[in-house]
Amino acid sequence: MKIWGRDSSGNVKKTLWTAEELSQDVEYIHAGGKHGGLDNPEFLKRNPNGKVPLLEDGSLNLWESNVIVRYLAAQYGKGSLWIENPAERASAEKWMDWTSNSVAPHFRTIIMHGLRLPEAQREPKLLAQSVAELSRVLEIAEAHLSENEWMTGKAFGIGDIPLGVNIYLWFGLSLERPSFPNLERWYQQLQTRPAYRRRVMTTIE
Ligand SMILES: N[C@@H](CCC(=O)N[C@@H](CS)C(=O)NCC(=O)O)C(=O)O
Missing domain, CATH: 1.20.1050.10 (Glutathione S-transferase Yfyf (Class Pi); Chain A, domain 2)
Known part of the structure; x- marks a missing residue:
């Protein structure tokens, strides 16, 4: 999976932290802030808001950090981070x-x-x-x-x-x-x- 973001963003930190708690290998692509790249048409196709974090997991492009955390827990955290009840x-x-x-x-x-x-x-x-x-x-x-x-x-x-x-x-x-x-x-x-x-x-x- 890939995550676009920058180190100084709390929203990006949530997603990188969750992926690591779940032992997922992440390709971290620096974007936003001093790295720029959020107005690039390719990026905007994935996230029309032009914001980070952005997650790509297979064919899924996902934005909104809390949703990404929930998705990672549901997809990779059965028996650990995901709560069934x-x-x-x-x-x-x-x-x-x-x-x-x-x-x-x-x-x-x-x-x-x-x-x-x-x-x-x-x-x-x-x-x-x-x-x-x-x-x-x-x-x-x-x-x-x-x-x-x-x-x-x-x-x-x-x-x-x-x-x-x-x-x-x-x-x-x-x-x-x-x-x-x-x-x-x-x-x-x-x-x-x-x-x-x-x-x-x-x-x-
Ligand atoms: N509600 C969104 C907020 C996304 C957002 O505002 N991201 C900021 C960083 S925290 C951003 O992309 N700012 C532009 C930039 O970094 O250049 C989320 O939780 O993911």
């Missing part, structure tokens, strides 16, 4: 969409207004709002992890992947953050996974 699976999946909708946008703001934009274009107020809002939403994950070993439940699974990618930023960026002992414990657990260290703990920018 629909209620249990949905309970894990809700953390994936929650991360994309409620957590990741704040990290995007923090990275843009704290790191990427030229100084003159940064808006400290937006940055401060996102830092404060992150502390509030992550309390929800902290509470869940106070009763569950993993975001997915009893075992590591797809529910851990999007938040696992974002939590690397939470602990890696120098942010004012409250003490969340269960999130910290979970982050330590993630770091014992070689695929997490190789595919997620690479670069922030």
Whole structure:
């Protein structure tokens, strides 16, 4: 299989990490950001959004990172990452969409207004709002992890992947953050996974 993307994209990290957890050989094609290539007609035929990640697996072209994670788990993760029981699976999946909708946008703001934009274009107020809002939403994950070993439940699974990618930023960026002992414990657990260290703990920018 092939994955197009760039190291600094959290969405790309999710797919590379999942493929490695499932021992899949991936040809990683650098695209997006400084690598460019997303407006190339060949690429746009595969993903008309002109975004990464993009997965090619046989005749399948797939975009949307959370969908790629679910596909990989369903196709290659029977007995490991894939959860057969629909209620249990949905309970894990809700953390994936929650991360994309409620957590990741704040990290995007923090990275843009704290790191990427030229100084003159940064808006400290937006940055401060996102830092404060992150502390509030992550309390929800902290509470869940106070009763569950993993975001997915009893075992590591797809529910851990999007938040696992974002939590690397939470602990890696120098942010004012409250003490969340269960999130910290979970982050330590993630770091014992070689695929997490190789595919997620690479670069922030
Ligand atoms: N919802 C999409 C978002 C895709 C997206 O916005 N990708 C960004 C990178 S995170 C992108 O391709 N940006 C243009 C670029 O990297 O040049 C997903 O989860 O895959």
